[in-house]
Amino acid sequence: MRERGKGGQPSPLLRMVFLALFFLAGVCLGQVLAGRVPREAGRELSEYLHHYVTVEESVTAGAALSALVLYLRYPLLAALLGFASIGVVLLPCTALLFGFFLSFSVCCFTAAFGADGVLLALAVFGLRCAVTLPVFFLLAVPAWGSAAALAAMSFGRGRRAAPVTYGRSWWRRLGLCCLALLAGVCVELFVSPLLLRLVLGRVLA
Template identity: 70%
Template sequence: MNGNRRSKYPLFPAPSLPRLLLLALFFLAGVILGQVLAGRVPAETGTELNRYLEDYVQLNGQTGRSATAALSAVVIYFRYPLLAFLLGFASIGVVLLPCVTVAYGFFLSFSVCCFTAAFGPDGVLLALAVFGLRCAVTLPCYFLLAVPSWGTSAALAAVSFGKGRRCAPVTYGRACWLRLGLSAAVLLAGVCVDLLLSPALLGMMLERIL
């Protein structure tokens, strides 16, 4: 009885490990693709990135806690996890979720590689200041939502294209909303910490590098 109560509302359904591994491989493929394409970025990008970061720090020093900055941080933190959650309600998610996962890995890797190419070894620290907290918060939330969503979207696709065959009904249940609520709470906490710490941390890194 106790064991049944503990597993009544699992955060991950039972057959989730293969989907988690596959999505992780898609993410890794995006990371590798980002590294490959970042190597073709022109050398002039370093000067442009330098100027952009200086403007960014100056702007955030003035409006780092403004409504615009807060809205931008919310969008940055929530876009991939929320998209992963919503795709679980559509059969097309069975195709789009791997694509979104590849895109997530690609843009993250490409951005980090651009920092490294522009600033050398110090670019790693700079990228850590910009993306470190964000990745630590958004990546677990993304996979927490994407793995079950891929399963439900696959079930919806089976129902849609089953050609009359009997398919089990697609249910979401309490665990689905529990995952969303937990992820939203963690993401909002990350946004608050990011707004408070990131501009100052990035400013310190730029002073050291520039």
């Protein structure tokens, strides 16, 4: 996709900063709301993990589908929103939700297990975030530029705006990001359960 720093549109760096600010706002909101979660939720999480650690883990179709959804939902949504003018509004909202749910989940672990919850949250979310966060921004930043160009054309600036194109660089970026996400899914299925079991054995001992 052609990068569009001209025609009054923000540069890619400014777009990345703008989306990152929405992501950080979601993180802060998740921390605030996580403090209002009742203590019963922490006990339920503890009981679930006690049950999880006693069950032998195996790679099933359901587990593979769940991992695919967890890895692909935000990055692919960001890519798809680049094909619609409404993406100008929905892409920052997606970054906000990404930050909120990640922060809320981590805070629930720390509320339930204290300092050990940080280590447990790292085992659960660390690998996923290491893959999905950079991929999300790699796709969201150019997608937001495309969505802004489409919005400009839709609201009367089409005569002065260059056509929005999705060239080889766009599809190459999308393909490489999908490969990275699929590699993360494979590691999530075959390696992460072993690491999580080790951490659970220490935390829940």
